Amino acid sequence: MQDITPDDLTTRAGLARAITWVESKRADHQDKAQHLLAQCMPKTGHARRIGITGVPGVGKSTFIDNFGSMLLEQGFKVAVLAVDPTSKRSGGSILGDKTRMEHLSMNPNAFIRPSPAGETLGGVAKKTRETLLLCEAAGYDVILVETVGVGQSETVVADMVDLFLVLMLPNAGDELQGIKKGVLEVADMIAVNKSDLDEKAAKNAARHYRNALHILTPVDPSWDPTVSTISAGKNRGLLELWSVMEAHKKATIESGSHSKRRSEQQLRWMESLIGESLMQAFQQHPNVQTALPPLRNDVASGDIAASLAAKKLLSLFMAHPTH
Template identity: 50%
Template sequence: MDIAILADAVERGERRAVARAITLVESARPEHRVQATELLETLARTGREAIRIGLSGTPGVGKSTFIESFGLMLVAQGLRVAVLAVDPSSKRTGGSILGDKTRMERLSRSPDAFIRPSPSQSHLGGVARRTREAVALCEAAGFDVVLIETVGVGQSETVVAELSDVFLLLLAPAGGDELQGVKRGIMEAADIILVNKADGDLKATAMRTCADYAGALRLLRRRPQDPDGFPKAMTVSALEISGLDRAWAEIRDLVDWRRAQGHWHARRAEQARHWFEEEVRQTLLAQLAQPKARSLMQSLSEQVADGQLTASRAAQDLFASLWPEMEQTKLPESLDATIDTP
């Protein structure tokens, strides 16, 4: 693969080239990782930036329907939109049906939109491991808005907030009371809470749910990156396409304020540090999958199972064998060693 040719095609915004580039960065083969790094370093010269919008919510809340309606509205305004949809994977086979693109049939036909579904491959946090690199490719291709749809997640999975400039949390009517809104985790990471399905018989319920969360958000500690009034709760209907233009206006106002106050680039720098540390952790974990490490782990695990070694001692022996030059941290032989006796 000629990386220079591929980089030029991505820079011109060719959707097929963007798809090939994402396939390359998602590959775990060592030779592909080398090429992916070269590609990303080459495309960094563009200096292009898009508005990265993370979108999360429980399964069935209408994320795909919202993204299609929202994306079509942005395209109608002359913007180019990329959608990175992460789909749940089977723990047994690693497979995924990747059904999000099927749900966004109208948006997928637009020449100004690009939709890429990816399996999460059991990666925690609701996103795939290489989603951040896929976002960088979409920015280099000249897309104005990149929407990152996570798998349906719970209250503790907030990794998508480390990928986005604005984090939207989509909720269903009657999804909880004010107490749910003051719980930590995904609620305090959200910039805007959107109560979807505010139409038909559910409209009144959606209004009450929105009021509950709006009240709860006022109880949360204010973050330095938020202007007055944020985070906020709003009602939308992806089916009737109502409230989407108001949500987009709020997103733009928030982005403009953060840029003017210096929070935009500071947050992106913080995110870059986060993903560097995460890449180091994942690289170290990948070393444990090498034949030598697997063989040693198998031997030590059998000794632990037989009661010959404690798990802590076996872990120390493993790391001492694999990386003898690294300073070893002494682990307690048992939990009792960590408890101070009064």
């Protein structure tokens, strides 16, 4: 495969090829991807990174399509990335979303990329982070990172963006409709979508979310999370939502928390990659591979303490390096 330079990323075809390297498990592709990323780093860091999540049926695809199209009309270049650790079927939810984002998918200033299906959460997150950097180097101004998983994927996405938006429904019985406290804790903004279906219910839901947010510690000390009512399908409230996002950017940059947030995200990412690499090396160590099955059986049967088994395995790993 021909080498790719940062200049090649200016075309969607070149960017797609570079992301294929990032996603590949081949050692030579990974080496090329890391070399390209190193060249791209000076061109990264300037885009708006916005995370988006929501319960099934909340209208994420319509929101991203219409919100992204509005940004395109304002002259921005928009990339949409997805983290989906739960789908192992090609043509799953995000691939379907790509076909439903009709306006974005046809616009040359937009780029949509689903995460590889069937990967572990950590693997998907790693590829999404690197894809995000490539999109920034390619000149995209706004990166929308969508999570279609439930649970841990929300916090993973929140840890790679500047602002995390949670979309909610206006009338789903219980106003907190299964959204876990952990998701609200990482929310910078909540938007009650489809408010045109029942405006009274949307306002009631918004009030409940504001009350819930008041008892939680804000993600950022310089920003109190906001709650809005919108109707993405009717293009209502989207411009106002962007204005709130602009206010968030201004407040966090002035307070210094924007740069601090990004720095802390980078350090946590580095530590995570070190942990993943160490675990991979540990599991591939020949002595560990030999000793692990019987020790697993002994731990499962209660014949040996888990702490002692772990100590034995780590001793084998550290006492007999493979390199």
